[in-house]
Amino acid sequence: MIEVQNLTRYYGSFAAVREASFNIGDREIVGFLGLNGAGKSTMLRVLAGLQMPSAGKVLIGGVDATEAPDAMRRRIGFLPEDPPLYREMRVVEFLRWVGQVKGCTRAAVEAELPRVMETCQLLDAADKVIAELSHGYRKRVGIAQAIIHKPEVVILDEPISGLDPRQIVEMRKVVRSLKKWATVLISSHILSEIAQTVDRILVIHKGRIVAEGTEAQLSGSLGTGTRLQVVVRGKLGACEDLLGRSELVEDYKLEAEGELIHLAVTLRKDDREAFVRELVEAGLGVRSVQDAMGELEQIFLELTRVAAAPAALESKQVPVRKEAEA
Amino acid sequence: MRGMLLVARRDLAGYLNSLWGYAVIAAVLVVDGLLFNAFALGSQPKLSSKVVEEFFYFSFGTTVVASILLTMRSVAEERQTGTIVLLDSSPLSDWQLIGGKYLSALLMIAAMVLCTMYMPALVFVNGKVSYGHIAAGYLGLLLVGSSVAAIGTFASAVSRSQLVAGFASVVITVALLVMWLLAKVAEPPLVDVFSYLSLFDRHYRSFMRGQINTEDVAFYLSISFVFLLLASRFMAARRWR
Structure with a gap:
């Protein structure tokens, strides 16, 4: 659905994005992960047709962003960090207008409106003036304006910034529901959010794509293993014995609390199912298994550290892109 | 389209939906009304055509100011x-965007200009003036409004703030207004260029007197087109x- 080939974008002499190349498939949710100033927003603005590439190619559904920008923008729905809303308009009136501006007929907009209002949970705010809405509702109206014309690609720049925890959970549902019919790109510097929402991550650092893959792939290829927090019920000795001889386990710490044992385990690779099976076969009752907190943070810091020190690339065998090696 | x-x-x-549009129109109507009473009607007896001519003379100024005030926000506010x-990020072309902004401003200016029609209508009812004179004058006002709206839209497109846009519009408009002064001191062939570019002196006076010259119409339309083209580019x- 999205093909980016050697994309470079300059602002004056500063390259905000450098020779980035990647492909994104149909109905995939992909997250752009990077620090502030890494080039995420510039990348999204180019993909949304707001800015033209200085070099390279961007194809959306086979349509070239430089050769047919209007046709390309018809396929895109874009929500910037601050939703672009006409505050004096009512929600329904605004969405009707946006739908037509984005190339739909009036009848098509009317047909699409109930689905969009429901998807974005806006039914109770349909007749409200946008200026009177809370920040969370405005974000939802922002998403609604991005999808009212049923685009093939939806681009969301920091969709959860400024939302409270309840609004974040609701927004996550909205974003996931878009996957049924669209390819979704999300940028965020909130790592946990990316991990919970997307199928695949593109890590961007100083304008370059330094790594891509699922969280497990990134973790595995860095050699950092999979870190788990496990709580089991059983004998401490049996547990220590198992962890000591298991070929799946790279490192572990354990702490007994009555009958319960808290394990912090690093697996050599993402073999969670096999590890849990070993625990059960050793007679240990598995109470809970969860990813160790901060997993993605560690991956991200490691990736950006490695990308900043090219000499370390070979020894680490990170799935670092060619452009990062340049 | x-x-x-x-x-x-x-x-x-x-x-x-905003106070701004109404405030500009109201201010123009008040100023036009005062000027109509004080200068066009005046205290001395005058020919009806002279009264109408003077009405279109000062309406030029109020239309120019209103056009700048209405258009300075158009793109800069967005x-x-x-x-x-x-x-x-929509499939709108830049020409459609600029054209839409200009069109809305032009419709506001047209509505404002039409609201002043009661003044020449009073002269028409109580004096002796032709339909043609009034129609030509209003055509001139609309063409001036169109040109300044295009200048304002351009200034708004290139400016980050409404104030800067307003200032840029004033500078461009005043430059075109004083071209006739430059024409007086310039040597040929620049004298013809400066004279032709004069927004008021060369092209508007005929409309005030009830005459429509195609050259003047073409001038105002070309000014509108050039500035809209520049804005979209x-x-x-x-x-x-």
Whole structure:
């Protein structure tokens, strides 16, 4: 659905994005992960047709962003960090207008409106003036304006910034529901959010794509293993014995609390199912298994550290892109 | 065309939903009314055609000022509030965007100009003046409004704030107004160029007297076209910068 080939974008002499190349498939949710100033927003603005590439190619559904920008923008729905809303308009009136501006007929907009209002949970705010809405509702109206014309690609720049925890959970549902019919790109510097929402991550650092893959792939290829927090019920000795001889386990710490044992385990690779099976076969009752907190943070810091020190690339065998090696 | 009309419709609603549009029109009507009483009618007896001519003389100034005030916000405000992203990421062409902005301003200016019609109508009822004189004068006012609206739209497109846009509009408009002064001191062939570019002196006086010259109509239309073209080219160029 999205093909980016050697994309470079300059602002004056500063390259905000450098020779980035990647492909994104149909109905995939992909997250752009990077620090502030890494080039995420510039990348999204180019993909949304707001800015033209200085070099390279961007194809959306086979349509070239430089050769047919209007046709390309018809396929895109874009929500910037601050939703672009006409505050004096009512929600329904605004969405009707946006739908037509984005190339739909009036009848098509009317047909699409109930689905969009429901998807974005806006039914109770349909007749409200946008200026009177809370920040969370405005974000939802922002998403609604991005999808009212049923685009093939939806681009969301920091969709959860400024939302409270309840609004974040609701927004996550909205974003996931878009996957049924669209390819979704999300940028965020909130790592946990990316991990919970997307199928695949593109890590961007100083304008370059330094790594891509699922969280497990990134973790595995860095050699950092999979870190788990496990709580089991059983004998401490049996547990220590198992962890000591298991070929799946790279490192572990354990702490007994009555009958319960808290394990912090690093697996050599993402073999969670096999590890849990070993625990059960050793007679240990598995109470809970969860990813160790901060997993993605560690991956991200490691990736950006490695990308900043090219000499370390070979020894680490990170799935670092060619452009990062340049 | 549809995209242009959609932009114009929303902008027009924006003018009508805010105090700004009404305030500008009200101010113009008050000033026009005062000037009509004080200068056009005056205390001395005058020919009806002279009264109408003087009405169109000062209406030129109020129309120019109102056109600047109405258009200085058009694109600059979208940029300030961030809604320009919505238009930029839509399939609208830059020409449709600029055309829509200009069209809405032009409709507001037309509505404002039409609201002043009661003044020449009073002269028409109580004096002796032709339909043609009034129609030609209003055509001139609309053409001036069109030109200054195009200048204002251009200034708004290239400016980050409404104030800067207003200032840029004033500078360009005043430059075109004083071209006749430059024409007086310039040598040929520049004298012809400066004289031709004079927004008021060379092209508007005939409308005041009830005459329509195609050269004058073409001048105002070409000023409108050139500034709209520049504005749309600037909007397109932004995507590459």
